[in-house]
Amino acid sequence: MSNIQVAVRCRGRNDKEVAAKSPIVIDLPNDTFSVTDPYVSINHNYTTQTVSSFNYKTYKVDQVYGSQADQNLIFEKVALPLFNDFLQGSNVTILAYGQTGTGKTFTMCGGEQKNSNVDYKHSETAGIIPRVLIELFNKLEPEGAASDYVVKCSFLELYNEDLKDLLNDDEKPAKLRIYESTVAANGNKKEAGKASKTISIQNLREESISSCQDGFQILQKGLLKRKTASTKLNDVSSRSHTLFTINLYRNQPGSDGTGSQLFKVSKMNLVDLAGSENIYRSGAQNQRAKEAGSINQSLLTLGRVINSLSELANSSNADNTFHIPYRESKLTRLLQDSIGGCTKTSLIATISPAKINIDETISTLDYACKAKNIKNLPQSGHDSDLIMKRVLVKNLSQEIAKLNFDLIATRNKNGIWLNEDNYNAIMEENESLKASLKESNLQNESLNSKISQFEVFKANNENNIKKLREQINKQVGINEELSNESTSLKSYIVSKDEEIKQLSEQLVKANEKFSSTTNQLVKVIYRNLDTSINSIQDILSQYNNSANGETLFTFNTQLTGNIENFRKSLEEKIAEINDNLANSLLQDLPYFLEKYNENYDKLSTLISSLNSQLMQNLSDLKVANDKLSGYIIEDHLNYNAQELISQLIETKVSSQLTKLHEKMDKSIATILRDSKQNYKKLFETSISQISQELIESERNEISKREKNWSTETSRVLNVIDSQMYEARQEEVEQSKAIFDSLSMSTTERLTDLKNKTTENLSKLTELVSNEENPKVSLLQRNLPCLEDISKNIQLNDIKIRDSLTTIDKSLQDIKQFDAKQAFKLSPVRGSKQIEIDGLKRSPSRSPSYSNPPSRTASRQISPIKTAGTLARTKIPQLNRSLDNKENQGPSQKRRRVLQQVDNFLHG
Numbered sequence: 084m085s086n087i088q089v090a091v092r093c094r095g096r097n098d099k100e101v102a103a104k105s106p107i108v109i110d111l112p113n114d115t116f117s118v119t120d121p122y123v124s125i126n127h128n129y130t131t132q133t134v135s136s137f138n139y140k141t142y143k144v145d146q147v148y149g150s151q152a153d154q155n156l157i158f159e160k161v162a163l164p165l166f167n168d169f170l171q172g173s174n175v176t177i178l179a180y181g182q183t184g185t186g187k188t189f190t191m192c193g194g195e196q197k198n199s200n201v202d203y204k205h206s207e208t209a210g211i212i213p214r215v216l217i218e219l220f221n222k223l224e225p226e227g228a229a230s231d232y233v234v235k236c237s238f239l240e241l242y243n244e245d246l247k248d249l250l251n252d253d254e255k256p257a258k259l260r261i262y263e264s265t266v267a268a269n270g271n272k273k274e275a276g277k278a279s280k281t282i283s284i285q286n287l288r289e290e291s292i293s294s295c296q297d298g299f300q301i302l303q304k305g306l307l308k309r310k311t312a313s314t315k316l317n318d319v320s321s322r323s324h325t326l327f328t329i330n331l332y333r334n335q336p337g338s339d340g341t342g343s344q345l346f347k348v349s350k351m352n353l354v355d356l357a358g359s360e361n362i363y364r365s366g367a368q369n370q371r372a373k374e375a376g377s378i379n380q381s382l383l384t385l386g387r388v389i390n391s392l393s394e395l396a397n398s399s400n401a402d403n404t405f406h407i408p409y410r411e412s413k414l415t416r417l418l419q420d421s422i423g424g425c426t427k428t429s430l431i432a433t434i435s436p437a438k439i440n441i442d443e444t445i446s447t448l449d450y451a452c453k454a455k456n457i458k459n460l461p462q463s464g465h466d467s468d469l470i471m472k473r474v475l476v477k478n479l480s481q482e483i484a485k486l487n488f489d490l491i492a493t494r495n496k497n498g499i500w501l502n503e504d505n506y507n508a509i510m511e512e513n514e515s516l517k518a519s520l521k522e523s524n525l526q527n528e529s530l531n532s533k534i535s536q537f538e539v540f541k542a543n544n545e546n547n548i549k550k551l552r553e554q555i556n557k558q559v560g561i562n563e564e565l566s567n568e569s570t571s572l573k574s575y576i577v578s579k580d581e582e583i584k585q586l587s588e589q590l591v592k593a594n595e596k597f598s599s600t601t602n603q604l605v606k607v608i609y610r611n612l613d614t615s616i617n618s619i620q621d622i623l624s625q626y627n628n629s630a631n632g633e634t635l636f637t638f639n640t641q642l643t644g645n646i647e648n649f650r651k652s653l654e655e656k657i658a659e660i661n662d663n664l665a666n667s668l669l670q671d672l673p674y675f676l677e678k679y680n681e682n683y684d685k686l687s688t689l690i691s692s693l694n695s696q697l698m699q700n701l702s703d704l705k706v707a708n709d710k711l712s713g714y715i716i717e718d719h720l721n722y723n724a725q726e727l728i729s730q731l732i733e734t735k736v737s738s739q740l741t742k743l744h745e746k747m748d749k750s751i752a753t754i755l756r757d758s759k760q761n762y763k764k765l766f767e768t769s770i771s772q773i774s775q776e777l778i779e780s781e782r783n784e785i786s787k788r789e790k791n792w793s794t795e796t797s798r799v800l801n802v803i804d805s806q807m808y809e810a811r812q813e814e815v816e817q818s819k820a821i822f823d824s825l826s827m828s829t830t831e832r833l834t835d836l837k838n839k840t841t842e843n844l845s846k847l848t849e850l851v852s853n854e855e856n857p858k859v860s861l862l863q864r865n866l867p868c869l870e871d872i873s874k875n876i877q878l879n880d881i882k883i884r885d886s887l888t889t890i891d892k893s894l895q896d897i898k899q900f901d902a903k904q905a906f907k908l909s910p911v912r913g914s915k916q917i918e919i920d921g922l923k924r925s926p927s928r929s930p931s932y933s934n935p936p937s938r939t940a941s942r943q944i945s946p947i948k949t950a951g952t953l954a955r956t957k958i959p960q961l962n963r964s965l966d967n968k969e970n971q972g973p974s975q976k977r978r979r980v981l982q983q984v985d986n987f988l989h990g
């Protein structure tokens with residue numbers, strides 16, 4: 084009795100664990116290998132406890148391998164001892180157990196299992212299986228002919244409680260069944276007396292191999308077939324259990340006493356278990372959950388088997404009445420012989436050192452420790468392990484014969500080789516197939532009769548089909564017509580679009596032009612108005628106080644009235660334009676709307692007629708189809724032709740009609756949408772055109788009015804000018820008369836005064852010379868007084884002279900003012916001007932104005948001015964007094980002036 088040997092293999096942290104910065108929580112005695120001190124410690128509180136209070140949980144196993152342990156070391160320490168037993172005829176098993184991604188497959192198969200042509204012989208990462216194969220043939224081959232042996236391999240997968248032969252290429256392989264057989268040494272299954280129970284798998288392929296390369300090929304073939312799936316924990320994760328078995332038949336020295344050679348049969352099971360992790364942690368869902376659930380079910384049973392066997396080993400129950408639940412899962416049934424059975428077994432528990440996997444690691448180590456307690460009863464040399472050479476040879480020769488048949492049949496392509504079990508299975512299947520065939524034949528017969536009925540029906544309904552075809556062709560024609568129509572409509576719409584675009588552009592340009600012209604027009608009008616108003620205001624202010632004030636006031640009132648009227652008429656006109664525009668819009672809008680509605684109605688009618696035509700065609704087709712279907716159904720024909728026709732109608736006609744309908748719908752929708760837009764645009768364009776026309780006509784009207792206004796203004800200004808000229812001329816004449824008379828009277832008075840003075844002086848001289856004259860003495864007394872009078876006379880003389888100068892200046896001013904007015908009026912009146920006295924005058928002025936008397940007046944004044952001996956005068960005051968009596972006539976005014984001058988001179 085020997086315990087299951089348990090080894091723990093702890094790999095280094097992988098990339099994911101490093102990336103996750105998960106610390107190492109596994110403590111091993113050695114990074115490579117430890118057999119003397121085989122403990123694995125786990126620190127539970129790695130991150131929370133201080134170093135001094137580390138809380139370790141320690142597991143004791145048989146061997147411990149660290150991250151530095153290579154594949155060869157594992158092989159030599161774990162597999163080789165069992166291999167040697169296997170070579171000696173023992174059944175041995177090596178199990179790899181652990182969480183996904185911890186290295187089970189790496190340990191059992193190797194690191195390059197994904198490559199199809201791995202050179203295991205020279206690979207450092209080759210796992211236990213290839214190393215065993217190499218070792219096996221290394222041992223067997225040197226013995227050569229002296230050794231009689233046969234090696235057979237099988238490769239099995241257990242996935243979702245289903246067994247799968249990884250070496251079977253059949254598309255529908257025979258189902259694998261686990262059964263217990265009792266095999267006697269002579270190969271007779273019935274002789275139970277000398278036999279023992281073994282687990283066998285029915286229909287499992289066993290391939291004979293004669294070299295390790297043959298074995299490698301088998302391993303590769305099986306690995307490729309192995310079910311893998313991605314999980315969060317391992318990218319290429321195996322979700323299945325695999326069992327690679329090597330059967331060795333070796334010549335047994337001695338005999339069974341019958342002279343027949345015996346062969347020792349030994350078996351080596353190399354088991355790669357699926358990942359032991361919790362399904363929730365692996366992220367498995369749906370199908371995966373099922374897989375993971377099954378995996379856990381198998382592993383759970385395995386755990387319970389291990390528990391039971393462990394308890395059995397520890398108990399003192401000698402009866403061995405413990406129930407071991409081998410039969411509760413296929414995995415435990417397969418491993419029944421290896422765990423607690425008659426084989427030598429080693430378990431390699433693979434673990435991760437990272438903290439993130441600590442729960443799974445603890446679970447794995449718990450399993451491993453329990454498994455360590457299990458005791459097996461390996462039996463070597465048991466009868467059941469022997470097989471007679473003739474049986475083996477018979478089996479092999481049968482196999483070879485079958486293979487030969489198979490080969491010949493394959494070469495000749497005229498037959499199939501089958502082994503007996505397969506044959507029986509096939510025969511059974513054949514029987515059932517025969518029955519099915521019989522049923523099928525009956526069905527066929529009935530179908531054949533229906534076919535002939537259908538042929539008759541078909542012949543009878545050729546016409547219907549012909550009509551249907553014609554209808555389909557017609558429909559296709561309609562379809563084409565519609566599509567042509569649609570195309571032409573589209574091109575029409577495109578051309579309309581282009582037109583509308585051009586019109587829009589024109590409208591935009593016209594609008595721009597109109598607004599700029601309007602602006603200019605308004606500017607011109609306002610400028611003219613401003614100029615006119617300013618000029619008129621100037622004139623009014625200058626002449627407001629003149630003799631013709633009344634006339635000017637009247638004119639001013641008239642002009643203001645005219646301007647007001649013009650403004651009013653302008654405003655009215657603008658209002659009228661607006662009204663006209665609004666009216667025309669209101670008048671034309673119904674027309675456009677009517678037109679739009681009309682076209683819309685037309686389009687709708689067209690669409691509905693097309694629709695009804697389409698519906699008619701559809702209903703015709705439906706009638707025809709129903710008719711055809713009716714015939715088919717009435718005659719109870721279930722022949723596929725009905726389906727074919729239905730399909731034909733369904734696929735060709737209906738789909739064509741549906742497409743047509745959809746196309747129609749789309750094109751109608753597009754036409755409607757486009758026409759809506761087009762009408763909108765057309766409407767806008769028309770409104771713009773109308774607006775433009777109206778604006779153009781109004782602009783013409785305004786320009787006409789502006790011309791009239793200009794002419795009228797010129798005329799009025801001419802009138803003003805001539806009136807002003809006349810008024811000024813009259814004033815100048817009055818002034819001249821005043822000065823003439825003033826000058827004359829002043830000269831006369833001065834002469835008179837001179838004479839009188841001379842006379843008085845002579846009288847005075849005379850008086851003075853007569854000193855006795857009392858008057859002389861009086862004169863002498865009054866002499867100072869006379870001197871004062873003389874001074875006064877001189878002063879008066881100076882004042883008169885000043886007054887004359889002032890009058891002369893006033894006359895000059897009047898002259899200049901006259902010239903200025905003529906100049907100011909000229910720009911308003913017209914373009915042509917003539918030069919008078921260096922000033923511009925209008926040619927429209929009256930002929931008398933071209934030779935203005937003011938010039939003569941001014942020349943007549945100059946001798947007066949140069950005389951320098953004018954009497955004292957107050958002409959400016961005189962003018963002011965005249966201003967106050969503006970309603971007096973010119974002769975009256977003149978009289979008053981003379982009177983005042985006279986008064987002044989004489990008093």
Ligand SMILES: Nc1ncnc2c1ncn2[C@@H]1O[C@H](COP(=O)(O)OP(=O)(O)OP(=O)(O)O)[C@@H](O)[C@H]1O
Nearest residue numbers: 094183184185186187188189194317320321357358
């Ligand atoms: N001791 C080791 N040394 C180097 N690489 C290792 C070791 N153990 C595992 N690996 C690597 O880790 C990855 C996962 O290993 P493997 O596929 O053997 O895990 P597994 O336990 O079989 O997973 P699954 O249960 O999903 O099949 C592989 O890339 C493998 O090469």
